[in-house]
Amino acid sequence: MSILLTGAAGFIGMHTARRLLDRGERVIGIDVLNAYYDPALKQARLATLEGSNAFTFEKMDFSDRDAVLDLVARNPDIDRVVHLGAQAGVRYSLEEPFDYLSSNLTGQLVLMEACRAMMDRDAGCRSFVYASSSSVYGANREMPFSIDQRTDHPMSFYGATKKAGEVMAQSYAHLYAIPSIGLRFFTVYGPWGRPDMSPYIFTSKIMNGETIQVFNNGEMSRDFTYVDDIVTGVIAALDTPPKTGQAGAPHRVYNLGNNRPVPLMDYIGVIERACGRQAIIDFRPLQPGDVLETYADIDATTQDLGFAPTTSIEEGIPRFVEWYRGYHEV
Numbered sequence: 001m002s003i004l005l006t007g008a009a010g011f012i013g014m015h016t017a018r019r020l021l022d023r024g025e026r027v028i029g030i031d032v033l034n035a036y037y038d039p040a041l042k043q044a045r046l047a048t049l050e051g052s053n054a055f056t057f058e059k060m061d062f063s064d065r066d067a068v069l070d071l072v073a074r075n076p077d078i079d080r081v082v083h084l085g086a087q088a089g090v091r092y093s094l095e096e097p098f099d100y101l102s103s104n105l106t107g108q109l110v111l112m113e114a115c116r117a118m119m120d121r122d123a124g125c126r127s128f129v130y131a132s133s134s135s136v137y138g139a140n141r142e143m144p145f146s147i148d149q150r151t152d153h154p155m156s157f158y159g160a161t162k163k164a165g166e167v168m169a170q171s172y173a174h175l176y177a178i179p180s181i182g183l184r185f186f187t188v189y190g191p192w193g194r195p196d197m198s199p200y201i202f203t204s205k206i207m208n209g210e211t212i213q214v215f216n217n218g219e220m221s222r223d224f225t226y227v228d229d230i231v232t233g234v235i236a237a238l239d240t241p242p243k244t245g246q247a248g249a250p251h252r253v254y255n256l257g258n259n260r261p262v263p264l265m266d267y268i269g270v271i272e273r274a275c276g277r278q279a280i281i282d283f284r285p286l287q288p289g290d291v292l293e294t295y296a297d298i299d300a301t302t303q304d305l306g307f308a309p310t311t312s313i314e315e316g317i318p319r320f321v322e323w324y325r326g327y328h329e330v
């Protein structure tokens with residue numbers, strides 16, 4: 001049987017595909033290779049997968065309903081879906097909200113329709129796992145962020161589309177009994193990471209001798225989760241389709257984070273040591289809307305999925321910086 005994996009050329013998608021292939025799965029990856037960040041990085045990620053016979057790739061926009069349903073019809077052995085493709089990024093959602101509408105809302109509906117079509121086949125749809133985000137916690141201030149908290153006040157359109165994706169999945173789980181899990185990722189980092197995220201930006205600036213901006217004198221803490229730990233959680237979710245969940249429908253939502261917030265200056269110190277250079281820092285006041293500390297309550301994820309992240313930033317950041325040096329030949 002096969003797994004349909006979206007966002008195969010993306011950061012988390014590529015790592016998840018790799019792990020699934022390594023355990024002997026057949027993976028059909030799709031991605032549109034959009035230019036939100038350098039498509040050459042996406043091509044390079046794909047190249048790491050394409051050596052495997054069990055991996056096939058189709059360049060496809062998953063908001064194209066006919067194309068995705070045709071792919072599912074052509075591949076009757078697909079019995080599970082891992083939906084990691086999306087228009088990511090909080091800030092960019094202020095610039096191009098319609099990209100989020102098509103990828104994150106229409107795209108989510110198309111993947112749910114694909115699962116619905118699979119439910120009519122003998123193999124059915126055994127598991128639908130999709131990416132949500134800690135951004136759904138929006139204006140919440142109570143730490144740690146817990147799945148029991150309300151999430152109806154997003155502070156970005158990106159967060160709104162991720163919350164909408166969860167609500168949409170709930171309706172299809174209720175209507176068509178599709179076993180579904182939404183995973184709220186908290187800042188993921190590691191080799192092949194995204195150039196629009198702080199580990200990459202800080203590393204690049206420190207290596208190039210450029211100034212980094214640090215707010216509130218660095219008196220902030222954040223949750224960073226190493227990509228291998230995230231992939232372990234994604235695959236545990238895929239292997240643990242819920243029988244029941246919210247209001248009886250087989251749908252659950254979990255936090256996938258590290259519940260050990262790291263002070264920002266400690267994190268910068270680890271990057272400095274890995275780069276072998278000191279950061280030039282421009283300290284700025286706290287920005288409106290900035291939160292001093294965010295981290296995840298992962299009790300339910302640990303209990304139901306056995307999720308227990310093990311990688312500290314002292315281990316993970318040097319692995320990222322080593323990849324960065326190799327990739328950029330610096």
Ligand SMILES: NC(=O)c1ccc[n+]([C@@H]2O[C@H](COP(=O)([O-])OP(=O)(O)OC[C@H]3O[C@@H](n4cnc5c(N)ncnc54)[C@H](O)[C@@H]3O)[C@@H](O)[C@H]2O)c1
Nearest residue numbers: 007010011012031032033034061062085086131185187188
């Ligand atoms: N990386 C993080 O820290 C983080 C945090 C919270 C949530 N997430 C979510 O996790 C998922 C994976 O994130 P990532 O960091 O790997 O992002 P990414 O941008 O590296 O990967 C997403 C991939 O989806 C593809 N894509 C976007 N729209 C598409 C479309 N319409 N059709 C086909 N392909 C499309 C992109 O080309 C990209 O390769 C996303 O849903 C993201 O919102 C990530």
